[in-house]
Amino acid sequence: MKAEAPILAAEGVSLRFGGVRALADVSFEVRPGEIFSIIGPNGAGKTSMVNCISGRYRPTEGRILFDGQDITRTATSRRAALGIGRTFQNLALFGHMTVLDNIMVGRHHLLRTGFVRGMVYWLGGAQREELAHRREVEEIIDFLEIQHVRKAVAGTLSYGLRKRVELARAMALKPKLILLDEPMAGMNLEEKEDMARFIVDLNEELGMTVLMIEHDMGVVMDISHRVMVLDFGRRIAAGSPEEVMADAHVKRAYLGEPDEAAHDDAEHATA
């Protein structure tokens, strides 16, 4: 794994909102095939980081490289085609559409049928394309075990199911890198276990690289290959789950334990 070029690299990313420094000179790399988690207290800048990668925010300083290409200024809507998919911390489904249609929107950049051919459904190949993609979407539906709600209107589903449908929609993009912003927040234990299993499976079986924000430390330590800790917009630690857990800064900032390592500015665990 060592020699492999990173799939994602943040280089000195800073982000300011007026006086608020959401991110301060954050650098890290995500390697192809890994599950990389970002943890940190509320307001630490985790979602802001994901927003910079997905294009929602433009970093005030620094660069973001995806597959070696600088995407700092790439339009948001073009990043799906590059291979970046995401889910949102606060649910962001298309509430009036069925589950199927929600997931089909995820295929948007893979479909070639424009509105003219769409209108003459039977004549211009639209039907063939729809059916072919529908089949792949059904595979995702099976994978995430949401067959029973595929015709349901997304807005009517339970919270846990909506989270799952959002994951399905992101997977439908066929992303190389999938960004998951608190995929298990607000779920009960069983739903969390299912979700953790899905994340591991899509990583191992489908080969998607995962960048995940999650608060549940048990899950994070269980399934992550590497972890980065943010606090007040700064990266305070990064490394394997064990290294991060052992880090004094982390204990102080995140786990609320007294500071044993005094004021040591060097990062103990490094990427």
Add this chain to the structure above:
Amino acid sequence: MTSMTPAGDFRSSYRADTTIFPTRSSMMATIAGVALLCAAPLVFGRYELGLLITIGFSAIAALGLNILVGFTGQISIGHAAFFGFGAFASALLVEYHVPVPLAIWGAGLMTAVVGLVFGAPAARLKGLYLAIATLAAQFILEDFFARARWFSGGVAGRVTEPYELFGLRLDREETYFYVVLAHVVVMFLAAGNLMRTRDGRALIAVRDHYLSAEMMGVNLAYYRTLSFGIASFFAGVAGALYAHYLLFVSVEAFNILYSIQFLAMIIIGGLGSVMGSMMGAAFMVLLPEVVQAGADLLAGSAIDRTLRLGASISFLREMAIGAAIILFLIFEPDGLAHRWKMIKAYWKLYPFSH
């Protein structure tokens, strides 16, 4: 759905699953409805057929507006101006010896181009600002009609030719009815198809959650502008059908009140519902007829003598339209299409639904 299902089954089951109609019976009902309508000229007189023709082209225009407002979540209070543009454009094309059947589609395309131009600000504006921008489109186009004599015939208006196909003049209600019916079927199928394919889903995605739509690769500016183009195309075709029905087009018809009537059609019929556009158009065309019939019924009675219904009939019609909009907004905000669904669901479960 399990892995035991032979692969060949996927195709056929998904095909049945992705039809334009929600259920098989709704498809049969629609086909039966169109077949019944084909017999309308045998049953109805010219007046009733005229109403059906009016419902037909109004429904096409309403459907276009519904794609813009109901499906994409934008707003336009200038739809009648685009309808009018299509009417003039078709008449103009006919003057340059384009056959009417082609001129109607040509007018639709020309109107779509104009719609794209006026829709371009939609890529940036939202809500009230967009509403004002479309209001400006209404007034700019009305002003253009009044000034550009070469286009509209100025205050005198423009006379145009009837629909003619293979040497057959379809200029009477009995025959022109079929022309409108054919266009209605084509346009409604086109809209239904659009909404079950890539670009239609993108439009709805923009409405429901534009931030995540963008993340799915949907270019917001493109789709916001495109929906204006498509809405204007429908308005243009509808306007052209109107022109070759009346055979005379003049500026006054396409004012802001007419634009508001189109909005009323989709609110009453159901925002974001293809068939609702038809129901709303029928409602709005027939409402004045009902008011008139009511006034006729009361003619000579005490109510008539005190309120002088006959003299104030045009005022009563407009009041009825206003009242209908308000009542629907309060009591039936999801429109007739939704109510229709509920009624069907009720009858399906009939004995147990109490």
